[in-house]
Structures are given as structure tokens and as C-alpha cells.
Amino acid sequence: MPLSLEEYQVAQMYMVMKMQQQNTTGTEGVEVLENRPFEDDEFGKGQYTLKLYRLQSKAPSWLTTFAPADALVMQEEAWNSYPRCKSVIKCPYFTRFRLTIETIHKADNGLSENVHGLSKTELATREVETIDIASDTRDYWSYIIGRNSIDFSIFQSAMTGRGPLLDGWQERCNPVMTAYKLVTIDVPYWGFGSRLEQALLAGERALFLESHRNSFAWIDEWFGLSVEVLRELERQSDTSLNEKLGQHCLDESARGRIG
Template sequence: MVQMKEFRIVMPLSLQEYQVAQMYMVMKMQQQNTTGTEGVDVLENRPFEDDEFGKGQYTMKLYRLQSKAPTWLTRFAPKDALVMQEEAWNAYPRCKTVIKCPYFTRFILTIETIHKDDNGQSENVHGLTKEQLAIRQLEMMNIASDTSDYWSYVVGSSSIDFSQFQSSRTGRGPLLDGWQEQCDPVMTAYKLVTIDAPYWGFGSRLELALLAGERALFLESHRNCFGWIDEWFGLTMDMMRELEKQTSSSSLVDKKIAGVV
């Protein structure tokens, strides 16, 4: 059965700030999680223009995740089954990501994201039909939450306590109960995840596992977006593109300290 879930992630950032924060976060997390045998390989990264999205940035990546797979999956799947191919069309504030697995050829995971300058209360931003709304699950995510599970352990979990954290450069924080209704600026990432793994015997289990994995990744990545605000605040998109070009030869943090900002 196809799984469809919408995650709404409220952030204490403006839409313009979030675009920079997300790009910084992606590059830094990729560096932290890439080793000689596992991690992320960027195969393509180029501008695109089409009738569906207009203008944006297209990327194609390979994710090698052998050590991060659930034990039950590694018992019958070879190592190459745990290589994922990701295509992404980033036409901010609208983005689409499609993830496939060359081994499980009928598997597909799609993430459609719309970013809005609100606090997560807009309804049906993805324009779903009545039939889709009937099966869609909805979860409001709180980046100040410190709950953890198996997938947060696999993805990694930052140690920042947002009930105590305050940005030295912006003065934002701490994030206390009800912060989503009180903060300014504010924006929300509306992420619709659709997973279809039509395999008898384990397809549903795989769908639920990947949905839980995406949830943990969304939470951790957005916690990092805000937790690293004093590192990326003041960067422009042109600066970020330059940092992106340089990341293959040296660390992102070292380049920033060297005077890019």
C-alpha cells in the first residue's frame, strides 16, 4: 500500500534566510557523513529550466547507506541494494526530490516541498485530491523536540538544547513552549512524502521504515539549520554557490573561516 505523509516543519527564519540555511546544512551534513566507502556522491549539479518548475537547480546524487540499513533488510539484500539514487529539482520555494533504488526497481520515494511564510496552518498546499487527502497522514514537527528513536540514532542527533539556545548574531531563541505562534520571522516547510514499495512480504515494512527514516532526517536537518545559524547568517546565495564549488577539496567550515564570509 502506498504511504503518503505530510510533515510541516515550522522554522524561526524568513523564507530568504531558510534558502541559505538549507544549502549550508546540506553541504555540511554531507561532509560529516561521507567516508571513503559510504556517504554521498554528487554526480550532477547544474541550473535547469522547464515548464513544470520554471528555473532552478538540478542535482543527481548517489547515497551509499550500507551501515545505516535496518538489520532485517541486510539479511536478504546485497550491499548494492543499499545504494540510492536521488534526483532533485530545486526551484525554491518549490522543490521536488525523487529517490530510487537500482536493486528494487519498482521502489520509488518522492518528496514534494513547498515553503511558505507562515506558521504551518495553511491547508492542502500541495493541492491533493479528496482521495489523496483521505490516505494522507499529517504531522506537525517541532525542531525544539529532543525525542529520539532508532532512526534518530542512525541519522544522527545534535546535542543542542533549544530551550537554552540563543543565537549570538541574531538574538533568536530560546525556543520555548508555543514558540511557533510567537516567533518573528517565521516560515514553514510543507513536505509531502509518498513511498511505494510494491513487494510482497516486506514492501509495507520497507515503506514504514523509510517513512520513519525521512522523519528523523527532516527533524535533524532542520534542527541543524537553526542550530548553525551563527555560521551561515549573513551568507548570500552567490557565496553559497562558491562554497559549494569548493567543498570537494576542503572542508566547508575551514573555507568559511578563511574569509568567504
């Protein structure tokens, strides 16, 4: 990303809010059950969120032949202790399904090795893929998730002057940072587990690309905002999302009983 570590934190918060608003209607989208500070021995201090993603219209047609419409209701728990984050996604319908995304953000151009500290056995099975936000890759999932039309080969930020992103921009860009994501998926279902696994991985890949493209494309909207301002905007956005879905934010006592 053509951003500093500090800028990326704000960019990510803004992007998540805006994409959630764009993809939430009265029937599907994102419901925020919890959004609060946390502190534990594993991550230290950070922000914890618990969300439900209602994604019925995005289900592949082959999946809907044997699963009900609510099969793509996903529950996500996330621990954001930036620059380290972790998300765990489960599906109430496929109870043995589990998708874990661990992210470490570093101020480099993507060439660091084994930032997650994997063992030799884990490294032997790891598949590395580089996602370039300036690429114009299109597939089934890029259309399902959405695709902004900005051409980064000609885009330039009015506020920062950054861009365009031409071939090899990662080696020339300053500032620059990378989000190293470790995706682990477990779909232990005979007959369709492998197909579902590949579909979910392709979906995550498309989501990573689109969300990070948006983070830079919207730079003139979020640049100069503080994390504190974004937290307040986030609180307002959470309320708006739940109202769109006909839900209400839980009070503090109810939040304490979840999980």
C-alpha cells in the same frame, strides 16, 4: 522554522553541504554526479542535482539478511526551484521502489491547509504530521542518522538573538516559516514491502527533524552569507565529496549523457 523564507534558502544549502561532509568517508556517503542550473515548463528556473547515497552501514539488520550490502545505494534527482522543490529517490537494487518528496516553503507558522493542492481522494488518504525542531524525540532512526545535542530551550543565536525555543514558540516567533513536505512512497514488494515502507518513512522523519534542527543550530555559521557565495562553496564541497569517495567530478560532456 524561526527564519524568513530568504534565510531558509541559505540555511538549507549550508546545512546540506555540512551534513554531506560529516557523513561521507572513503567507503560511503554522498557522490555528486550533477549540480547545474535548469529550466523547464514544470518548475521554471532552478538548480538540478543528481546524487548517489551510499548508506550501507545504516541499513536495518533485518534488511541485510536477504539483500546485499549495496542495497542501500540510493539515487536522488532533485529540482530546487525555491520556494518549491521536488526530490525523487530510487534504489537500483529494488527497481520498483520510488520515494517522492515535494516541498513548498511558506512564510507562516504551519497552519496552512492543503498547500500542495491535493484532490479529495488524496486528502482522504493523507496523514499529517507536524515536526517541531525544538522537540527531543529519540528513536532508532534518530541514532542511526545522528543527533545534535543542542537544547533549544536554552539556545540563543549570538548573531541574531533568536531563541530559546520554548513551548508554543511557533505562535510567537518573528520571522517564521514552514517547509510543507508531501512524501509519497511506493514499495510494491510482497512480504516485506510494508515493513520497508515504514522503515523508510521513519528514516525520512528523523532526517527531516535532524536536518532542520541543524539548520537553526548552525545559524551563526551561515547568517549573512548570500546564495551566490553558497553556490561557490557548494561547488567546492561537491568536488571534496567525490574525492573522499575516490571519484572525480564529471566533465560537462559526460554530464550531458547521464539520465
